[in-house]
Amino acid sequence: MVGIVLISHSPGLAEGAAELVGQIAGGARVVAAGGTEDGQLGTSTRRIRDAIAKADQGSGVLLIPDLGSAVLSARSVLADLDEDTSRIVLADAPFIEGAVSAGVVASTGADLAAVLQAAVEARDARKF
């Protein structure tokens, strides 16, 4: 199953979003990477790396950043990865909607391309 890493400036936001996706998309593997190493607002490349390792079950990992430096930190982690980076992909998608959409698709055993597409499509979804 494709794993999902939610990268947020806020530990609470990342963990809450992961909890929400876990509830809605039963079976999905979603790992939070929120905040700095000392738990403050910000992003941490080490936390992102650890979360990727935890989320990775061999079928790839989708990274969903919240804003700004979450994107930069994720890119920095991807640039430093030794392994085949096509298995770890950064999604340009809304944080919550993208996570829920990707989580549901990942939980069905879909491949990384389909999970990425589900996240990206969330940008165009009307809330009501």
Next chain:
Amino acid sequence: MPASSEAARAGGADAATEHTATEHAAREQTATEQAAAEQVVVLPKHLHARPAGQVAQAAARYPDTRIELVADGRTADARSILAVMGLGAVAGSEVRVRATGAEGLAATATVVAILTSAEE
């Protein structure tokens, strides 16, 4: 999960007049070869995040079948949880489940079972 034959009967009862051709086709084919199936349900609960997620997860089990939900004139691809939630379908409202493809009857029955289950 209801058997496909049950879905065919239920669909016939709900939509016999407007879907005679579809129902006739249902009798001509086995469930797995069924081309299209349709059923209208009245929701016992709001179609919010969790049931919408269950619908999307179930729809993924029928890769060769297009499954749509229609509510209040709006159509959603059952595979998209966001589209299904976006219908804003509330308890008591009608939702039409329409499945076209290799496993239309089975897919319809599966989605209908989720929509009409009382839990949550």
